[in-house]
Amino acid sequence: MKTKPVVAIVGRPNVGKSTLFNTLAKKNIAIIDDLAGVTRDRNYVDILWDDYSFTLVDTGGFDPDVDDELALLVQEHARLAVEEADIIIFLMDGKQGLLYNDIEITRILQKSGKPVIYAVNKVEKAVDEQNSVDFYRLGVKQVVPISAKNRLGIQDLMTAVCAYAAPGRESAESEEETIVSIIGRPNVGKSSLVNKLVGYNKHMVSSIAGTTRDPVDTIIKYNQKAIRFIDTAGIRKKSRMSYSLEKYTALQALRSINRSSICILMLDAAQGVTTQDAKLAAEIYDRKRACIILINKWDLIEKETKTHEAYVNTVRAGLSFIDFAPIITASAATGLRVRKLFDLIEVLGAGYSRRVATSEVNRGIEQIYDQNPPPRGPSHRTRIYYASQVATAPPTFKIFTNHTEAFQPSYLRYFERAVRERFGFEGLPIRIEIAARAKKEKP
Numbered sequence: 001m002k003t004k005p006v007v008a009i010v011g012r013p014n015v016g017k018s019t020l021f022n023t024l025a026k027k028n029i030a031i032i033d034d035l036a037g038v039t040r041d042r043n044y045v046d047i048l049w050d051d052y053s054f055t056l057v058d059t060g061g062f063d064p065d066v067d068d069e070l071a072l073l074v075q076e077h078a079r080l081a082v083e084e085a086d087i088i089i090f091l092m093d094g095k096q097g098l099l100y101n102d103i104e105i106t107r108i109l110q111k112s113g114k115p116v117i118y119a120v121n122k123v124e125k126a127v128d129e130q131n132s133v134d135f136y137r138l139g140v141k142q143v144v145p146i147s148a149k150n151r152l153g154i155q156d157l158m159t160a161v162c163a164y165a166a167p168g169r170e171s172a173e174s175e176e177e178t179i180v181s182i183i184g185r186p187n188v189g190k191s192s193l194v195n196k197l198v199g200y201n202k203h204m205v206s207s208i209a210g211t212t213r214d215p216v217d218t219i220i221k222y223n224q225k226a227i228r229f230i231d232t233a234g235i236r237k238k239s240r241m242s243y244s245l246e247k248y249t250a251l252q253a254l255r256s257i258n259r260s261s262i263c264i265l266m267l268d269a270a271q272g273v274t275t276q277d278a279k280l281a282a283e284i285y286d287r288k289r290a291c292i293i294l295i296n297k298w299d300l301i302e303k304e305t306k307t308h309e310a311y312v313n314t315v316r317a318g319l320s321f322i323d324f325a326p327i328i329t330a331s332a333a334t335g336l337r338v339r340k341l342f343d344l345i346e347v348l349g350a351g352y353s354r355r356v357a358t359s360e361v362n363r364g365i366e367q368i369y370d371q372n373p374p375p376r377g378p379s380h381r382t383r384i385y386y387a388s389q390v391a392t393a394p395p396t397f398k399i400f401t402n403h404t405e406a407f408q409p410s411y412l413r414y415f416e417r418a419v420r421e422r423f424g425f426e427g428l429p430i431r432i433e434i435a436a437r438a439k440k441e442k443p
Contacts, residue, residue: 007088010105011092016091016148025047082108087116088114090105090118093122094121094145097134106140118140118143119143122147123147176226177226180261181229181256182232189296196335261290262292263284266294270301272315290352292427295327297333300331326344351424351427385402385437391431395423398433412434
């Protein structure tokens with residue numbers, strides 16, 4: 001049963017849908033640019049307005065006159081958003097006035113049978129308000145003039161939206177969910193993977209590289225637990241980014257890593273590990289996120305004896321600094337081994353947030369130290385006085401010692417591997433903090 005209505009913002013390209021989306025969400029989620037057609041996929045966010053809760057959806061622009069492949073895909077997804085919506089905000093451009101395509105879109109929306117709020121954006125001056133009167137030629141009872149950029153008329157707009165919604169805040173108890181971002185270069189199959197996981201074509205899938213621009217969330221229930229997948233824009237080398245918009249989408253994808261506890265780094269089996277793949281893996285490692293390396297398009301690789309083993313070893317060598325990450329060879333197109341991701345995500349998600357008792361940590365750290373102690377200090381041997389797990393997500397351990405300089409990067413790498421194995425954190429990043437024991441003050 002739906003707990004809150006879905007409100008979709010639709011309209012022609014570049015009328016300000018994403019600006020309105022960000023204004024209502026009170027944060028910059030959707031990409032805003034003067035280039036028409038910037039928003040392609042649908043963006044979702046939960047908002048609270050007074051005592052009303054909504055799921056707000058930003059869509060790509062309707063343009064009935066265009067016929068290229070990508071534009072048709074955008075229109076299809078805008079129509080899907082209309083089908084999913086309980087309430088529709090139809091946004092038009094007050095600067096341009098009423099256009100023929102606005103009339104065509106109105107006919108489409110009226111056939112849906114859904115409540116539609118007709119809003120005219122970019123109404124900032126008296127002359128704009130006079131022009132907005134022309135939109136009543138659509139034959140509608142109310143047209144709401146607004147300026148999403150300047151937050152003018154927003155209260156009137158939301159009053160009209162709330163008239164179709166039942167009040168009621170969400171429960172303070174929110175369901176725990178594992179957030180998984182899907183990271184990779186353009187056209188490696190990220191959206192196809194989400195579609196296969198969901199079981200239907202929720203995301204736009206096209207052979208055109210760079211189809212996804214905004215990070216898009218999809219929630220899937222597995223074993224009564226929620227997994228939120230973030231399908232991100234493909235990230236290519238900076239030198240190949242042709243305009244500022246693409247640089248921003250790369251930044252959004254990297255921010256998605258920060259949102260998530262687990263990252264799926266997708267590689268193209270035909271291309272192997274590229275320099276850009278290694279840089280993305282480094283971003284994941286630096287942020288200490290759990291990582292699954294998914295080698296996509298495995299169905300296109302010719303197989304021989306030990307092909308799988310040899311290929312995995314090559315990937316390990318190319319991404320040696322993230323050697324703790326499990327590797328899956330799969331095909332988003334055929335579904336080969338895609339379902340294995342769910343069990344792996346469940347295991348990694350539980351481990352990422354698991355805490356080990358302090359007594360067990362001290363015993364385990366002492367055993368690791370005894371098996372391979374660090375170099376001696378300047379005048380005496382290095383000692384570990386105390387250790388504990390001080391944080392989760394990622395599992396973080398703090399060690400108090402008399403010789404912090406002994407814990408050089410090479411020894412810390414050994415300690416990370418040993419702690420991971422000793423406490424059952426396989427497949428997860430570990431953070432080790434070294435601190436000097438505070439000296440006791442003389443009485």
